[in-house]
Amino acid sequence: MTVYFIGAGPGAADLITLRGQRLIERCPVCLYAGSLVPAEIVAAAPEGALVRDTAPMHLDDIVAEMAAAHARGEDVARVHSGDPSIYGAIAEQMRRLDALDIPYEVVPGVPAFAGAAARLATELTLPEISQTVIITRTSGKASAVPDSERLELLGASKATLAIHLSIRNLAYVEEALTPHYGEDCPVVIIYRATWPDEEVIVTTLKEMRSRVREEKITRTALIFVGHVFGATQFRDSRLYDAHFSHVLRNAGKKKLRETAG
Numbered sequence: 001m002t003v004y005f006i007g008a009g010p011g012a013a014d015l016i017t018l019r020g021q022r023l024i025e026r027c028p029v030c031l032y033a034g035s036l037v038p039a040e041i042v043a044a045a046p047e048g049a050l051v052r053d054t055a056p057m058h059l060d061d062i063v064a065e066m067a068a069a070h071a072r073g074e075d076v077a078r079v080h081s082g083d084p085s086i087y088g089a090i091a092e093q094m095r096r097l098d099a100l101d102i103p104y105e106v107v108p109g110v111p112a113f114a115g116a117a118a119r120l121a122t123e124l125t126l127p128e129i130s131q132t133v134i135i136t137r138t139s140g141k142a143s144a145v146p147d148s149e150r151l152e153l154l155g156a157s158k159a160t161l162a163i164h165l166s167i168r169n170l171a172y173v174e175e176a177l178t179p180h181y182g183e184d185c186p187v188v189i190i191y192r193a194t195w196p197d198e199e200v201i202v203t204t205l206k207e208m209r210s211r212v213r214e215e216k217i218t219r220t221a222l223i224f225v226g227h228v229f230g231a232t233q234f235r236d237s238r239l240y241d242a243h244f245s246h247v248l249r250n251a252g253k254k255k256l257r258e259t260a261g
Contacts, residue, residue, distance in 0.1 A: 007109015011195035027077035036081035116193035132159035151176035160226035186229035
């Protein structure tokens with residue numbers, strides 16, 4: 001028996017991995033985060049499976065279901081949104097399973113920031129503009145952010161920021177980042193990325209609060225900040241440059257062959 005922590009992806013039902021989908025289709029127990037995982041995904045559970053929404057459950061309740069399945073010798077599909085390694089709250093579940101000697105595996109999923117970037121058809125790393133993506137959040141009711149990871153410090157890098165779980169903290173986001181990025185820095189806010197009711201707001205640090213109030217977005221939104229958004233004046237990558245050689249394409253040898261020919 002194994003508990004499988006499965007990343008369901010950012011929202012669109014067809015963005016789950018084949019491995020994750022096949023496990024859900026065969027596991028006799030399916031525990032899923034109902035507010036964030038599409039119903040179509042868990043509908044694939046086998047006939048007669050125990051399927052429970054864990055949104056109203058406590059950690060003890062969830063682990064009790066896993067322990068009961070272990071006693072019956074039944075595999076469990078524990079389905080989380082996005083990729084379970086990012087703000088997935090799986091570490092505390094795995095710690096409990098370790099104590100109970102219950103085996104588990106993790107199946108990765110498409111993280112929310114990657115799904116959002118795909119919907120925007122944008123690259124988060126552009127030559128000489130940003131080569132770093134920082135995935136972070138601000139302090140909230142569930143947990144605080146360490147002082148060493150506050151936006152005032154992270155913003156000094158001027159990297160592309162993917163800020164999760166912070167749509168209610170926009171005043172702080174603006175105050176912390178404006179000194180580093182400037183008030184006109186592009187901001188893209190994506191509500192429920194890849195879901196049918198997805199909404200995208202393209203704005204700036206200065207205007208983002210008023211735009212979010214207009215759209216009445218209060219939850220389930222990702223905040224992108226960075227100068228890569230909307231950028232058109234950037235140098236081409238050398239990766240596909242005809243004059244750039246690497247282990248799979250040697251420009252010098254190619255030139256010699258052309259000369260000899």
